[in-house]
Amino acid sequence: IFSHTSPEMWFQGLFPPSVCPANANVDTFYGIMFDAGSTGTRIHIYTFVQRSPDQPLELEGEIFESVKPGLSAYVDQPEKGAETVRGLLEMAEDAVPPSHWKKTPVVLKATAGLRLLAEQKAQALLSEVREVFEESPFLVPDNSVSIMDGTYEGILAWITVNFLTGQLYGQNQQTFGILDLGGASTQITFLPHSKETLEQTPVDFLASFEMFNNTYKLYTHSYLGFGLKAARLAALGALEKEATDGHMFRSSCLPKQLEAEWHFGGVKYQYGGNREGETGFEPCYSEVLKVVQGKLHQPNEIHRRSFYAFSYYYDRAVDTDLIDYEKGGVLEVRDFERKAKEVCNNVDSYSSASPFLCMDLSYIAALLKEGFGFGDSTLLQLTKKVNNIETSWTLGATFHLLQLLGVSH
Numbered sequence: 001i002f003s004h005t006s007p008e009m010w011f012q013g014l015f016p017p018s019v020c021p022a023n024a025n026v027d028t029f030y031g032i033m034f035d036a037g038s039t040g041t042r043i044h045i046y047t048f049v050q051r052s053p054d055q056p057l058e059l060e061g062e063i064f065e066s067v068k069p070g071l072s073a074y075v076d077q078p079e080k081g082a083e084t085v086r087g088l089l090e091m092a093e094d095a096v097p098p099s100h101w102k103k104t105p106v107v108l109k110a111t112a113g114l115r116l117l118a119e120q121k122a123q124a125l126l127s128e129v130r131e132v133f134e135e136s137p138f139l140v141p142d143n144s145v146s147i148m149d150g151t152y153e154g155i156l157a158w159i160t161v162n163f164l165t166g167q168l169y170g171q172n173q174q175t176f177g178i179l180d181l182g183g184a185s186t187q188i189t190f191l192p193h194s195k196e197t198l199e200q201t202p203v204d205f206l207a208s209f210e211m212f213n214n215t216y217k218l219y220t221h222s223y224l225g226f227g228l229k230a231a232r233l234a235a236l237g238a239l240e241k242e243a244t245d246g247h248m249f250r251s252s253c254l255p256k257q258l259e260a261e262w263h264f265g266g267v268k269y270q271y272g273g274n275r276e277g278e279t280g281f282e283p284c285y286s287e288v289l290k291v292v293q294g295k296l297h298q299p300n301e302i303h304r305r306s307f308y309a310f311s312y313y314y315d316r317a318v319d320t321d322l323i324d325y326e327k328g329g330v331l332e333v334r335d336f337e338r339k340a341k342e343v344c345n346n347v348d349s350y351s352s353a354s355p356f357l358c359m360d361l362s363y364i365a366a367l368l369k370e371g372f373g374f375g376d377s378t379l380l381q382l383t384k385k386v387n388n389i390e391t392s393w394t395l396g397a398t399f400h401l402l403q404l405l406g407v408s409h
């Protein structure tokens with residue numbers, strides 16, 4: 001039965017991979033990146049292989065885990081917050097072989113949740129996390145625990161998506177823009193082709209960097225306070241008020257009879273439906289419109305670029321069966337508005353899913369159309385994973401980290 005097998009084939013199977021001559025030079029590297037988001041903390045453990053010293057690293061796989069709530073919910077209990085990081089880091093001890101621990105870097109970058117906290121409180125949280133890192137067996141680079149600048153959030157997510165879809169190397173590069181809708185902030189990033197865009201854009205919306213022997217000048221901006229959950233508070237009028245305690249914030253986007261409370265960023269809010277007044281899509285849309293109208297820069301060129309959208313764009317599209325949770329899909333901007341009408345005009349029958357569904361969908365429609373200025377028929381690619389890797393800024397950040405440490409070229 002082995003007569004068709006050549007001798008080389010025979011021997012190949014006999015060598016364990018690490019001593020097999022064909023693989024003699026293969027090196028494995030690991031990188032651990034924490035995303036301390038406003039609604040949750042996530043660990044991404046990436047595995048890379050290098051087939052020979054003169055070849056680039058290849059991404060082999062990712063292990064991903066997350067916990068809720070995010071660090072900012074522990075604003076007055078920093079040690080407890082850091083414990084959530086410790087729990088996730090223990091997973092990394094199982095995922096990375098002990099022989100590699102000392103050279104595997106671990107980094108945490110916090111986003112909008114911590115940007116919104118008082119400086120001192122945010123620093124207290126970060127310093128507790130630093131202690132957890134120092135006690136771990138991993139490599140802790142300088143400045144390994146920090147709040148990330150919003151500009152990087154956009155650039156790094158852009159790198160991730162365009163790397164995973166194969167746009168950053170080889171011929172025929174047609175990069176995709178990205179739209180990320182977090183809890184507290186939202187990002188838009190794309191590679192402008194036209195000179196007009198570069199001329200008409202405020203300089204702090206443009207960022208240049210080098211990657212894989214190319215120079216890119218990206219349009220990118222992170223809007224703090226325009227994430228989905230921050231937008232809920234803005235729509236409810238809860239951001240203008242000094243004392244939120246005991247005040248009931250009402251909205252035409254919520255089920256009429258609803259009264260409930262909600263915790264975000266360590267603050268408790270009470271909210272409810274418009275018992276006396278109107279409810280439904282029309283009044284709701286004008287509420288959320290006030291949050292975005294005239295507040296965002298509208299680059300003309302977005303009408304001619306293709307965009308990937310993720311985070312809450314993805315989650316709310318899944319919640320309303322616009323796309324499949326596993327497969328994602330392609331939507332038009334108008335699909336969000338259509339769903340918003342459907343949900344808002346029957347808000348009571350959807351309230352078991354989430355009382356905020358009408359408000360969230362209306363906000364997404366308003367953000368896309370009146371905020372960024374997208375057309376009704378603009379196509380959005382909704383994706384959670386590409387080739388089984390999460391479409392998160394964390395991969396771009398890990399590339400950058402390995403480059404800084406001299407592990408990759």
Ligand SMILES: Nc1ncnc2c1ncn2[C@@H]1O[C@H](COP(=O)(O)OP(=O)(O)O)[C@@H](O)[C@H]1O
Pocket residue numbers: 035036037038039040042070111112113181182183184185186227310311312313315384390391392
């Ligand atoms: N690794 C991930 N893959 C896909 N979606 C993610 C990932 N991490 C976070 N999200 C999504 O991001 C949204 C929450 O944003 P978050 O990161 O907590 O806030 P912010 O970016 O404003 O700090 C949620 O929709 C969540 O599903």
Ligand SMILES: [Ca+2]
Pocket residue numbers: 037038111182183311
């Ligand atoms: Ca995020």
